[in-house]
Amino acid sequence: MVTVVGGGLAGCEAAWQLAERGISVKLIDMKPVSLSPAHHTPLLCELVCSNSLRSDEPSAGAGLLKHELRRAGSLVVECADRYKVPAGSALAVERFGFGRAVTTALALHPNVTIERRVIDELPAGKVIIASGPLTGGRLAKQIRDLFGGDRLYFYDAIAPIVSADS
Numbered sequence: 001m002v003t004v005v006g007g008g009l010a011g012c013e014a015a016w017q018l019a020e021r022g023i024s025v026k027l028i029d030m031k032p033v034s035l036s037p038a039h040h041t042p043l044l045c046e047l048v049c050s051n052s053l054r055s056d057e058p059s060a061g062a063g064l065l066k067h068e069l070r071r072a073g074s075l076v077v078e079c080a081d082r083y084k085v086p087a088g089s090a091l092a093v094e095r096f097g098f099g100r101a102v103t104t105a106l107a108l109h110p111n112v113t114i115e116r117r118v119i120d121e122l123p124a125g126k127v128i129i130a131s132g133p134l135t136g137g138r139l140a141k142q143i144r145d146l147f148g149g150d151r152l153y154f155y156d157a158i159a160p161i162v163s164a165d166s
Contacts, residue, residue, distance in 0.1 A: 001026060002126045005119065005139075007044035009076055011130030012102050016075035019111035027106060030118045036134045042116075043099030044106060045076060053080055056091040066091060075105055 004015045007029030015027045032042035039046055054062035069077045079101040083093045106112050120138040122129070129143060144150065 002128060003028060003123045004128045004130060005122070006130035006132055006135075007031065007114075008130060008132050009045055011128070012045045012106060013069075013074060013076045014128050014130060015106060015112055016109070017072070019106075019109045020073060023111065025112045026115060027112055028115045028117060028119055028123075031116065033116055034118050038134065041096070041099060043096070043103050044114075045079075045102035046099050047093070047095045050092075051085070051095050052087055052090045052092040054091070055089055057089045060089075063089075063091075075102060079105070 001024045002018055003026045004011045004018075005028050007027060011027065011029070015025045018025045027044075029044060031039055031044075031046070038048040040048075053066070054060075056066055057063040058067050066074075066077050070081075077091075079098050080091055080093045082101060083098040085092050085094050107114055118137075121142050122139070131139065131143075135143065
């Protein structure tokens with residue numbers, strides 16, 4: 001059994017890849033019990049900053065990664081391809097269909113158990129931390145203590161949501 005903490009892009013893909021290889025997975029996500037200011041739905045894999053997953057051209061780093069993920073049986077990229085909307089050379093998606101497709105696939109997978117709850121500390125055993133930059137409370141402190149540093153950072157979106165109190 002592997003526990004995956006966080007139901008975003010990385011957590012959903014990690015859970016899928018493990019489950020497809022016959023490994024039991026417990027996927028823990030805080031939604032809908034707790035929604036950050038950036039989240040608006042209870043769906044897993046919710047895209048909050050943009051509906052673009054960047055370039056799909058194999059000559060670009062992001063595009064090459066997507067092509068490799070397709071070859072590896074990526075759930076996230078398969079669902080993105082299914083819900084693709086016109087965006088030039090970028091892979092952009094209709095967000096709600098995309099999130100529903102990922103959520104449904106994981107919920108129906110026999111090797112995946114989804115728990116909707118907030119956790120305050122890392123569970124025992126094998127754990128993948130994919131909780132993202134909005135991780136807070138005691139869990140954030142435990143992660144910082146394990147890996148050093150005084151805060152968690154977000155190095156992904158080109159247009160992050162910024163609220164006045166942040």
